[in-house]
Amino acid sequence: MTKILVLGVGNILWADEGFGVRAVEALHARYTFPTNVALVDGGTQGLSLLPMVEDADILVILDAVDFALPPGTLHLADDDEVPRRLTAKKMSLHQTNMLDVLGLARLSGKLPARLRLIGVQPLDLENYGGSLTPPVRAQIDPAIAETLKFLGQNGITATPRPPGEHAEPLGPTPVALAAYEQGRAA
Secondary structure: OEEEEEEEEOOOOHHHHHHHHHHHHHHHHHHHHHOOOEEEEEEOOOHHHHHHHHOEEEEEEEEEEOOOOOOOEEEEEEHHOOOOOOOOOOOOHHHHHHHHHHHHHOOOOOOOOEEEEEEEEOOOOOEOOOOOOOOHHHHHHHHHHHHHHHHHOOOOEEEOOOOOOOOOOOHHHHHHOOOOOOOOOO
16 A cells, blocks of 8 residues: 655744645644555654655645745655755755755665655744744645645545544644744634
């Protein structure tokens, strides 16, 4: 059975840097998936993600990445277009670690056969404690739609969660988006 990893990465403490985590949280809250699909809040775990990446046949990464586009622009990259070399250029605060993970998976011969990066151009990466800016937050639904489309092209059908059904959080409840934003307002 094909193993699929949908990985949201980023640091939720730095405004738009948390886009990938927030997008995978929203995807998980709205849909269920077959058992061969894992949704993971990768946060800033960096190299500790390597075993999961190496075990996947298909990897979808949701992230805030500087593509030098207008803020809030969604950008897709597939396979060879996804950066995988070890590099000194940081595309975001945690990106070097994700590049390291992809580079090491490639060196070990265990890079997933298919890669899809669903990235958004951040507006603000400097607001420590801030939440997503409006143009970046507005791309969560389109990022989810692109994820579902890509998974569908690979034979995976997501099932919408029934109204009122709550998903177990992917990460600690106090830093889930609503709780995080309520804590900021207090």
